[in-house]
Amino acid sequence: MKIRKDSLLVKIIFYNDIAIFLTSILIAMVVVITSFQDMEQRIEDTTKNKLNLLIGNYKSYFGEIRNDVYKEIGKHKISDGNQKVAETLKDNLLKDDFKSYYNAVVSILSSDGVLLGEYGNEGDLGTLTDENIHILLENAKKREFEQSGYYLADIKDRIYSRTIIPYGNEKTTYYVVISTPINEEFLKSLKEGLDLTSKDKILFLSNDTLKNENQAQKFFPPKTYKEISKKDYRNYYLNKKIDGLSYYLGVYNLIGYNDTYLGNFIVALSKEKLTEEKLMTSVYIGILVLFIMILSSTISNKVFRKLLLPLSEIADLADKISNGEKVDDIKIEGQGEIRTLSISFKEMVEKLNIAQDDLTIQNQELVRNIERIEAIDKLLMGINIEKDTFETIKKLVSGFTSEVGLGYSRAMYFRYSRENDYLIGEEVSINRTLNENSKKGFKFQVKNLKELVFFTKVPINDENLLARSFKEQKIIYKNDAGYKYDLGNDLLKAIGLKNFFIFPIHGAGKFSGVIVVDNYTKDIRINQEELELLNLLAINFSVGINNKETTANTLESQRVLTIEKLATRFLRIRGEVVEKLLKCIDSENPGERIIEELSEIKPYLIRIKEDNESLKAYSEQNGEKKERLCLDKLINEIIESHKKRFKDENISISFFSATNGTILGDKLKFEKVVKELLENSYNALLKRKQNRRINIILSKRKINEKIELKIIDNGIGMSSKQLEDIYEPFISYQPQTLGLGLFFVHKIIKDHGGVIKHFSEEGKSTEVKITLNAYKEEV
Template sequence: MKIKNDSLLLKIVFYNDIAIILTSIMITMVLTAITFKDMEDKVINEARNKIVLLSKGYQGYLNKARDDAFQVSRSIGEDVGTYQQIADTIKEELNKKNFKNYYDSVVTIVSESGEVLGEAGNKSILQTLTSNNTGLLLKNITKKEYEDTGYYLVKLNNDIYARIAVPYYHNNQKNYLVVTAPIDFALLQSLKNFLELSHRDRIFLLIENEFDKGDLNLEKGEVFLNKKVYDDLKLREYKFYYKNKDINNKPYYMALYTLTNYNNEYIGSFGVAISKEPMIKTKAMAAIFITILVIIVTIVSSTITSKIFRKLLEPLSNIADIADRVSGGEYDVEIPIEGSGELRTLSNSFKKMLIEIVSTQKTLKNKNEKLQENLERIDAIDKLLIGIHIEEDTSSTVKDLISAFTSEIGLGYSRAMFFRYSREKDYLIGEYTSINSIIKDQKDDILKERESCNGFGFQVEDIQELITFMKIPFKDSNLLSRALMERKIIYHNDKGYKYDLGNDLLKSLGLNNFLIFPIYNKNRYSGVILVDYYTRDRVISLEEVELLNLLSMNISVRMQNKILEEDRIDNERVQTIEKIAERFLSVRGDTLKRILEILESGETSDKIRENLEVLKPDLEKIERENCTLKAYSKIRESTFQPLSLDSLVLDAIEKIKEQIEGQGITLSLFTNYSGKILGDAYSLKKAIVEIIENACDALKRSNQENKKINITISKDRKIEKIKIEIVDNGIGMTPMQLKNIYEPFISYKENTPGLGLSFVYKIVKEHMGVIKFFSKYNHGTEVKITLNSYKEENL
């Protein structure tokens, strides 16, 4: 059949071919734009991730240097020699730790008055700390910014150095150990390896607005930043700065991390340059491939359309309409499969491409959301670590933690429950809970949507009351105890009732996707925090567990440092008490002088004996005070060995019997334990004697007719703990006396120095035990001591 030039069919075919071509071009443009945009975003995100990671790696390097300086300074003995020799020794030890990092650094010892006492290291920067500028150093290290970071930066001889200062004590004299570390090429290479940059990517350092060092092919001192960017950086408007830049005809996407000195003035930048060459090549290949694909599809479609146009006209119209919607960004469309042959293939191909685009977008969106969640967690953990303070008891620390765990601007968990470890009972005991505010606010909606949440009310509203009734045996058979024993986080993306948590009540709380966070230090367990995603469709990822592991280890280190600080204070207190003891012993001169005067008076022996009898109470008082002060002040090395506890207590009772004879006091001993403990016999016996003497004194001052002291020794059947209870019905103590009971030199009895119970507390603590006082005025006192039972493996 001959078709006329003005045939409507020919015109329709012609215009239809034009429509197919235009549609194909539009699809090509959309796909190309999306693909190119994703490529650009990938490069930008990579640069931003790398520069953020670089900043953390750089800060980690300086924090490591501070830790190394602190550890090395503590390992130097008092007998090293002069301060210069000490500086040389510390420099040598730092070089042993990491020769590459510390070879060009300088170690300086500075006194509290700003005097440079010794210095060792790189000769080119020696004597940069002088008596003229150490005052600036001392001022900077007292700033809050220094406490947060642990270092500050200075620019010396057109190079950037980090000053890291830690306290250093030598012969009881406080000084400062200052490490001046250069930001050099070795550090850049170390950061590059840390960032895992490709062979095309570059890392570099700028001093002011000039290139200083790195693996860019630029000359040192070459101007790198234009005046506007440099002025912006000097005004401290950016912590990170990003821009495209061609270097030696090679395109890069630059990310800068600004560096400021102690005056918060801009002095330079770290830079990461991500190469755009692979992206450009990929763009070209993708453009060629898409163009060829569209041309092929257009030719095939046009040929088929001219033969079977009537059948394909409607499907092509539908495809064109769908293409317009897709080009407008509407991807949630249904593509009907119509027609046959190549048109059907075209429809299927278009549908597959659209599915792939949607899938890619969802994947990228999920990854971005996960990355954003992790970044938010990192930020929340950073803020938490900055704001958290380790106190003597961990309750405030725990409350801060569980609040952060359940805060939507924190870690975002639904519920948090704290179980404290009791050394006395060897149990995990429920104490605190915290609920996410969103869970509380959405209670009614959740009840409507989830028929399975019938127990929601008591699982949220009554959880605090339930937790306080829970006790979990400290055994590795349950997950909570195991997490604390193994000092690691345990988590399961599953229902909690499937696991042994140590208490059946926990199985009724609807635990879902739960995590157990241990709180501990080197020598002591504090407890665990149990968190979950209750009624929330979230899973616990390995990334968030790794972040929480860092938080757990950081808290553990802080708690251990707190204990070390307390031990240091105790040692200082002992030294102070030693000096006070010497003063107490030295003031006995008056009594001795009077004795000499009596002996030299030449009077008869009867008269001398009569005068000495007058001094007898004073001499007995001096003898008692001297015994107490010597026992407390003298440093005696304890000898721990297996002891029979009931025999030790009987010896203590035997020693005290002479004091209670004729006083109307009944002393009784009850025991159901004849085993052993590991301890120092001398100090432990003295502690028990001191407690019984206090009980006797309280009974002497009491108006009770039936005065008695009951001593009980017992062992818990379930745990390896021995309890000693000493109960009297004496005069008791007031709340203020009970509060200050362990403070030295506070006494409510005449002629006593007030060191006895402080001494007792010290002894029990050395035996890893617990001592508690319960008393009410005019109702008596109860003393409970808990010690560990002896086992062969304790040795």
């Protein structure tokens, strides 16, 4: 189709090009002005930051002087006329920081203004006169001086800082004064951290006079100097040329003790690079505007040309739709009726696409739910809870990420440690199809996931998501990134959780905890149907775990009941025999032969009697009488009752208590625990020839409110085999004992919600560690 020169389309294109040209010029001007202002603002902000950093270095310099002097001042006794102290103090400061104290003068004053000693550079000695001392003592009493610890003074046309450090006792006060000349060398020592370029400068002015090695001249014009020297202007900023080059200056006023202007520190940043940036920015924006004008003009020409042929495109799209093809995007073109037709056609196609997408999503969700139901069914059928709880949990963790299972990306199991009151990472499973080279996420979030999880501890007493899920025993899920939530440990925020849920494992004894599962880089959200299936899995899994724990507890109770009945049956007979034998030995006129024979078995009879008493006590206990119990007091009483016995065998026993160790427990049972453990240590030490000792330590953890009791002996220790079955009943490595002591000790600690552990090395030593819950007042 030909377009005539006088057509409306040609006129529209012509006027549109003019509008584009004018608009581009206007935008370019606005951008250039804005960019220049931004550049100026950036150099101003940089100057302010560097000046503030310089001021910070300047003020901290005197704080460091005070700290250094305080360290040294306690080593010397200050007295009248003690010139040696000033010299020694200066020498020690030079050793610590030669550069900072080279030009400093150390003076020592009495509280009434007498100069006791002075040492430093000869050119700076004598600057502390009687008049200065009077001023110094007045300034030392000002409130503002107490905050800064120093002041500035103009002495013989030179600026000095006076850093004053009071020292003494309740009767006498002395002052150590560090006088430092403020000059260009001092200013250069403050450059650390300013990061200045070779073209930038820092300058020192004394009464508007620039002083350095080469020149001494007035720096500011009179009007500017008058404005800067006002004491109200502590910091001042301005543009200025130095040696023909443009700089932006940050000026810091040095104010003396009497609020007089003394001089300035100046940070001057070169604007040479800024000028180059402005030129390059102008060229770049000009080229960009020209390119935009050409591009916009070309595009508008093509767009207006296409306006005459919209019906053909609509017809083509209609053919595609009638053939079953999906049309994703329809451009609205044309004018009047053609535009109305385009809009109506677009709305119709959008509705068709939405309906088709909804059906597709619903089908996908239905297929996913069916697959998950089958996977959960297979998972429950394949898990043998009765065999091994930890292996069962490992299979569950693996099932979450199995492609033939639930198909999630990652699963991490955190076991609850009752001893430390933490959730501790113990197992990780990763979907095999997870693409480690995906652009989404980081490699370490997959490759090093096990190391990250195994080093992760989550406090259970915190209000984080894992702790909530564990304590409330419910699934918590978030269709979002994990770093937005409190997970209890920053490491968990770093592993890139996405669309995740927390699956609680409860009723599994020492293997209780939570499993954290996510979709990682997949854009798959957790829906309500999926949550219901996970709840079903949690219920079935918990029922199995609880049944196993119930069975285990029942077996343990029956075993204890059997032991109690067994003890009751033969205690009576053994007790009578032992009593008769002991009575025979202890009678007033026994036969010499009987005494000789029975004396040999007396230690064994005493041990049998003790076993009888212990078994009888355990067999007669029908319940616990828990009360507020102070372990500190209990242990001291037990140690006192065994003191003579230990002393006879040259066994030293020490008890260190950092807390009263208040718990809620049965006093009689805890007495048996401590006595049994001390008896074991006693027997182990009898086989050691010398240096026999027992250390008892009672402490409290501040983090999780746990009481720790440690009993450590340097006896003969235990082998790894002995440690494996140490808590089993009827197993003993001591002759003439029943082997029930540690079995009952373990049960008592467990019944009180605590943990007991033995650490030992054969031939060396044994440590027993008991962890209990601290007593808390009811609110």
